[in-house]
Each structure stands twice: as C-alpha cells, then as structure tokens.
Amino acid sequence: MFRQMGGPDGPPKQAQDERNLVERARGRDREAFGSLVRCYQGRAFNLAYQMLRNREEALDVAQEAFARAYASLPTFKGESSFSTWLHRIVVNLGIDALRRMRRGGIATYDDTRATPEEGEQELQAADDPAATLEMKQVRELLVRGMAKLPAAQRTVLVLREVEGLSYEEIARLVGCNLGTVMSRLFYARRRLRQVLEAHLADLR
Amino acid sequence: MLIFGDWMGITHRLHMALGRARRLAPYAAGELSLIERARVEADLERCPACRREVEAYRLISQALQTSPPIAMTPGEASAFWPSVQRRIRRGAVSLSRSSHPGFRELVWDHPRLSFLSVAAALLLIIGVTLGQSIWWTAATPNGVEVVSLEAGDDASVMLFQTPGGSLKVIWVFERPSSHPGS
Numbered sequence: 001m002f003r004q005m006g007g008p009d010g011p012p013k014q015a016q017d018e019r020n021l022v023e024r025a026r027g028r029d030r031e032a033f034g035s036l037v038r039c040y041q042g043r044a045f046n047l048a049y050q051m052l053r054n055r056e057e058a059l060d061v062a063q064e065a066f067a068r069a070y071a072s073l074p075t076f077k078g079e080s081s082f083s084t085w086l087h088r089i090v091v092n093l094g095i096d097a098l099r100r101m102r103r104g105g106i107a108t109y110d111d112t113r114a115t116p117e118e119g120e121q122e123l124q125a126a127d128d129p130a131a132t133l134e135m136k137q138v139r140e141l142l143v144r145g146m147a148k149l150p151a152a153q154r155t156v157l158v159l160r161e162v163e164g165l166s167y168e169e170i171a172r173l174v175g176c177n178l179g180t181v182m183s184r185l186f187y188a189r190r191r192l193r194q195v196l197e198a199h200l201a202d203l204r
Numbered sequence: 205m206l207i208f209g210d211w212m213g214i215t216h217r218l219h220m221a222l223g224r225a226r227r228l229a230p231y232a233a234g235e236l237s238l239i240e241r242a243r244v245e246a247d248l249e250r251c252p253a254c255r256r257e258v259e260a261y262r263l264i265s266q267a268l269q270t271s272p273p274i275a276m277t278p279g280e281a282s283a284f285w286p287s288v289q290r291r292i293r294r295g296a297v298s299l300s301r302s303s304h305p306g307f308r309e310l311v312w313d314h315p316r317l318s319f320l321s322v323a324a325a326l327l328l329i330i331g332v333t334l335g336q337s338i339w340w341t342a343a344t345p346n347g348v349e350v351v352s353l354e355a356g357d358d359a360s361v362m363l364f365q366t367p368g369g370s371l372k373v374i375w376v377f378e379r380p381s382s383h384p385g386s
Binding site: 030034037038041042045046049050058059062063064066067070071135138139142157160161162164167182185186189190192193196197200 | 256259260261265269273274288291292295
C-alpha cells in the first residue's frame with residue numbers, strides 16, 4: 001500500500017518473510033521488530049513528511065507510529081498487511097500532528113529539501129530543463145497552497161495524488177465514507193487550482 | 205470582442221452553477237466512468253474556461269504525482285530505530301493525542317460549519333424565547349377588579365370581574381364553626 005520507496009533494508013522480499021517477522025515481533029522479539037522498522041521507516045517518514053512538510057515533526061510522527069505499532073501488535077489480527085496497518089497509524093498521527101501544529105503556530109512548510117545543489121542536480125539530469133524548472137516552481141506553489149488546506153483535505157489529497165490510493169482505500173484509512181473523500185478531494189484540488197491560477201495566467 | 209469575452213464568462217458561471225465543475229478535477233485525474241467522461245467532454249467543447257480548469261487540474265496531479273519521495277538523511281536513518289526503541293522503553297506515548305477528532309479539531313477543520321451551527325443555535329434560542337414571551341403575554345389576564353366585598357358573621361362574600369366586565373366571579377369565604385358538635 002505504501003508508495004514504493006526503499007528504507008535502508010527495503011521491504012521484505014516475500015510476504016512470507018514479513019509475516020514471519022510480524023509473528024516474531026508479536027512475541028516481543030525486538031530484533032524482528034527492528035527489522036520491520038528498518039524495512040518501512042523510509043516510507044513511513046515519506047508519508048508523514050508529505051502530510052506535514054516539516055522534517056522534525058515527520059520524524060516524530062514516523063517514530064511514534066512504530067512505537068504504537070509495537071504496543072498494539074498483540075491486537076493486530078493480520079487482516080491487512082503490516083504496511084497497510086502501519087500506514088493507518090501514520091495517517092492518524094499525521095492528522096493529529098497537523099492540527100496540533102496549526103494550533104501551536106508551527107509552520108507546516110519548510111524548504112529544507114530545496115537546496116540549491118539539489119535543484120541544480122535535478123535540472124542537469126532533466127531532458128528539458130525549462131519544463132523541469134517550470135514543474136519545480138509549480139510544486140513549490142502547490143506545497144505552499146497545501147499548507148493552507150484543512151488537515152482532513154490535505155490528508156486525502158496526499159493519499160490520492162502522492163500515495164496513489166483508491167477512493168475506497170482512502171475511505172478505509174481515514175474512516176469516512178466515499179462521498180466525504182470525494183468532497184474533500186474536490187475542495188482541496190479547487191483550492192490548489194486557485195493558488196495556481198495567477199501563475200498560469202502569467203504563463204499564457 | 206468584449207461581448208464574446210463576457211459570453212465566455214457567463215457560460216463558465218453557468219457550468220459552475222450547474223455543478224458540472226465538480227466533475228472537472230475527477231475528469232482531469234481520470235477518475236470518471238466512460239459515460240461521465242463523455243458528458244464532460246461534450247461540456248468542454250463549449251466551455252473554454254472549463255478547458256483551462258482541466259489543464260490546471262492536470263498540472264496539479266502531474267506535479268504532485270511526480271514529486272520525488274523525501275528521503276531521510278543517513279544520520280536520521282541510523283538514529284531512527286534507537287529512537288523508536290527509546291519510545292518503546294518509555295512505554296508512554298509522547299504524543300498524547302487521540303485518533304478521533306475532538307470538538308476543537310472539528311471547529312478548527314470546519315469553521316464555516318461551526319459558525320452556521322452556532323448561528324442556528326442562537327436563532328433557535330431567540331425563537332423559543334420570543335415565542336414563550338408572546339404566549340405568556342396572550343395567556344396572562346390583565347388583572348381583575350374587585351367590585352364589592354362584604355363581611356358577615358358566618359362568611360365573607362367577594363365579587364370581582366375582569367376589566368371588560370365579561371366575566372364576574374362571586375367568591376364566598378365561609379368561616380369555620382367554632383363548635384363542631386353544636
């Protein structure tokens with residue numbers, strides 16, 4: 001369910017490996033749980049970061065998600081995969097963190113990734129540097145626009161557009177019905193379009 | 205030209221009003237059924253503003269879907285598991301937050317809905333208060349007028365009436381006998 005992105009170890013090669021690790025971790029085998037953490041930490045962090053756009057908070061949420069997963073492992077029935085189950089914990093903690101950050105006035109947008117070196121490398125690697133630069137500018141605008149979206153809308157947008165989940169999967173993860181997912185997506189996309197409009201008008 | 209421009213704007217507003225704009229983003233994201241797609245495409249032929257919207261939605265999807273994943277730095281990655289272990293050892297969860305949104309979260313996420321709820325509650329309270337006061341005003345008589353009061357040895361008689369004189373009441377107060385046996 002997680003968007004493909006490797007952690008230090010990457011996901012277990014076979015589902016059977018994951019099941020074995022989960023079973024051992026349920027028996028309080030820390031070593032086995034450590035292997036699961038190393039497999040999925042990169043993805044958990046990426047999802048949290050896409051939601052929060054704040055590195056420290058994303059790390060906090062991802063680590064907390066694993067700690068909670070460990071505490072709840074005895075109740076994990078294995079109806080979904082471990083990664084799906086972990087995904088749900090990250091999303092719930094991410095939503096809570098977003099709300100807490102906004103109440104506390106913590107920025108949900110940081111540009112630590114957009115270092116000049118990284119931008120330069122991306123442009124050099126691109127076939128069409130002008131288009132790449134244009135897309136980069138659009139992404140920056142979108143990230144700023146997303147920072148202003150309500151937590152529920154932003155979460156649904158990230159799960160749909162960044163994580164590539166279906167409406168049904170999002171509804172199950174977030175705990176709402178399909179209509180609510182569609183409605184939140186509509187408002188989030190419309191808001192982002194409004195953010196982009198001025199930029200697009202300049203290009204025309 | 206100006207008239208043509210206005211006409212385009214009117215067409216677009218009409219589409220918005222008809223709720224068709226709600227289908228543009230799902231259309232751009234390829235989330236519609238074949239029939240719905242055909243309907244939207246028919247609309248797009250007549251509405252240049254809608255076409256621009258679809259372009260914008262496509263750009264949004266493309267930009268978000270192709271955004272590179274964010275990786276942890278090597279330092280963050282190597283410190284990750286030890287940090288999780290510390291949290292597990294602590295046992296307690298540092299982020300004391302429930303997964304279900306509370307009242308404050310609902311207010312924060314849905315300010316318009318919250319405002320409408322408060323306004324509706326205020327209207328209800330004002331309506332009930334006004335209704336009650338009108339009912340009490342209508343139901344309460346405007347006082348009574350005592351016409352006569354006569355006191356005798358065995359009883360007292362009071363005659364009173366409503367201000368218009370439409371209702372007259374005679375009230376007899378009997379004095380209890382001091383010797384019940386006699």
